[in-house]
Amino acid sequence: MELHISVKPETLWTVSIPGTGFDLRITNSFLTMLLVMAFLVIFGAVVARSAQLVPGRLQSIFEMVVEFLLGLVEGTAGRRLGRRIFPLIGGLFIFIIVANYTGLLPGIGTIGIWHEGSHALVAASEGAAGGEPHGKTLVPLFRPPSADLNMTLAMALISYVAFQIAGLSAHGLWGRIKHMANPPFLLPIEIISELSRIVSLSFRLFGNIFAGETLLTVMYGIANAIKISVIGLLIPVIFLYLEVLFGFIQALIFAVLTLIYIALASADGHHEEEHESGDRHASHHAAHAAARSAGGD
Amino acid sequence: MSGPGARPPQGRDWQAIGTALGLGFSVVSSLVLCIGGGVLLDRWLGTMPLFTLAGVGLGLATAAYALYELARVSGSHRNQRGRR
Numbered sequence: 001m002e003l004h005i006s007v008k009p010e011t012l013w014t015v016s017i018p019g020t021g022f023d024l025r026i027t028n029s030f031l032t033m034l035l036v037m038a039f040l041v042i043f044g045a046v047v048a049r050s051a052q053l054v055p056g057r058l059q060s061i062f063e064m065v066v067e068f069l070l071g072l073v074e075g076t077a078g079r080r081l082g083r084r085i086f087p088l089i090g091g092l093f094i095f096i097i098v099a100n101y102t103g104l105l106p107g108i109g110t111i112g113i114w115h116e117g118s119h120a121l122v123a124a125s126e127g128a129a130g131g132e133p134h135g136k137t138l139v140p141l142f143r144p145p146s147a148d149l150n151m152t153l154a155m156a157l158i159s160y161v162a163f164q165i166a167g168l169s170a171h172g173l174w175g176r177i178k179h180m181a182n183p184p185f186l187l188p189i190e191i192i193s194e195l196s197r198i199v200s201l202s203f204r205l206f207g208n209i210f211a212g213e214t215l216l217t218v219m220y221g222i223a224n225a226i227k228i229s230v231i232g233l234l235i236p237v238i239f240l241y242l243e244v245l246f247g248f249i250q251a252l253i254f255a256v257l258t259l260i261y262i263a264l265a266s267a268d269g270h271h272e273e274e275h276e277s278g279d280r281h282a283s284h285h286a287a288h289a290a291a292r293s294a295g296g297d
Numbered sequence: 298m299s300g301p302g303a304r305p306p307q308g309r310d311w312q313a314i315g316t317a318l319g320l321g322f323s324v325v326s327s328l329v330l331c332i333g334g335g336v337l338l339d340r341w342l343g344t345m346p347l348f349t350l351a352g353v354g355l356g357l358a359t360a361a362y363a364l365y366e367l368a369r370v371s372g373s374h375r376n377q378r379g380r381r
Contacts, residue, residue, distance in 0.1 A: 193362070196330045253318050253319045256311060257316070
């Protein structure tokens, strides 16, 4: 049995940008990301345009997702701030969950093009890979975008910029520094905490999804090698269920942590929210405390 | 196990779940950042193991601070439930 696993995404095509001397490398994860974005834009537009006062089945599912996210965001950040940052948090959650689930679709990681000596995330038993040309490896045409560190790092940077902007707009530059240095000896720890959020957000998502993809690849390989069709079907199914769970959890963690970081950065900048009701008051304090906690991590 | 009075997770519960699940990576990342930064500084300045040790200390302090804050939040969640 032969397994090829590549941590970095494989380049499918290289497009040179005229006048700059730079080459744009179209990787399989980039291609999948474009498809995910196109799917979400088209699907969202269709649902939004056909929205009716009495929702149909598709619209109901969409509204359930949006209501769950809106409840989560408003419950943590308060009504005003929650409504302002909802498009970012909702967009992050929906994009990441769809990107995570692309790895479960048939054809992802198995449909590809033959390249000389490349390594790909592909499992093949000796018997099954009978048609494999000598010295060539199948480079998958599609790869889950979250299994590429470039994408998760970019998303973590977006999250970082968002909570820095939220903090600066709530407190101003000096106010933000004072907010972080309270008490003053915590300033270096706060700075390290904020920088480590980029590392933790990006590596958590990448690590979990890449590990899941690798596990599935190994399980497909084992299932292929066993040659008993029932066991061959059962082994990957268990892990596919687990991946469905992990895909949701990782999308939720990324969105919730971004939300908490934003709530932390802009805490004390929206006092009026606290006086809406007694329950809202308690909720805001819990969010603030949670935000302080996440600030520590 | 869900008892007879169990209710589905709400917004704040999801927030707590997300924070708790994400904490492991956050602790490790602050340690890696501090120790890695210390090792790089030591290599650059030729002061091995001064900054590496300082990085270990700072990383542990940051990780401990994160854990302390989570414990505080869990306590505040429990207290609020108790009050209701």
